[in-house]
Amino acid sequence: MYPDHTPPVPAQRAIEVHQPTPYPPAAMAPAPVVPVQPGTVPAVASIVLPDGRVVTGYAINPAHPEPATPKPAVSRAAVNVALGGVGFLAVCGGLILLTSFIAALTAFITQLIILAAVIFGGWVAVQLFSASGHQGGSTTVNIRKATFKRNKFFG
Template sequence: MYPDHTPQRAVEVHQPTPIPPPVVHPAPVVPVQPGTVPTVASVVLPDGRVVTGYAIDAVRPEPVTAKPAVSRAAVNVALGGVGFLAVSGGLLLLTSFIAALTAFIGQLITLAAVIFGGWIAVQVFSTSGNQGGGTTVNIRKAVIKRSHFRG
């Protein structure tokens, strides 16, 4: 090949695809009733000139709705506080009831221990053959041993 010769490439031609214009629907025409013709007003300035024009009503702002004196958030917080106080009173009573019940059960256990312990003591310190209650000591043998009596 020749040094100044470059190979030719095939040229591709792309034709753009036309985009159809958007479909525009015309807005419906609403017949407007002609208003009353405003009155013409004339004003005399201090230097004697007269200015004439249409009288324009002053723009009146829309009435502002009255806001409540207290916001809804404040009312909700207050109602939540009242509810919490009501529940707290009930919880306090429940806690007092549980404490009283615990003390009552503890006293019942103590009473049962005293009664059962007393019954055990009576069983240990009483003899089955002696109805008088108490311990019998054979004094005769004790006297004999002390006095050296021989008989």
């Protein structure tokens, strides 16, 4: 902080003014002349301004807006919604057929598995309960002239 609570004033410098240098009119190049077909030159208009100056230039034709296209009787959004509904119904019908097909295929595979289990179970039952000399579940082995020497079987 400063003792008198005021910041120091910067030193004043002299102000310099720069003026642009205009180009003399003789230094400007003349505009090129473009050949134009007769009858295609637009009309030239001159206007006198309130201060007495005259401005000359080509007349500009006003831009005409394009004619508005008539709107259809039915909006595009309504047509898109209707087409989307028809497509959704078609997909739903297809999905119903697909789920019906999957349910039928599942039932068919289940029946094939049950049929295989019944056939295999029947074959196992026939093998177990057939009258092929096996009774009571015991096995009879007839050994003739069997010789055991040093824990080896020679038959």
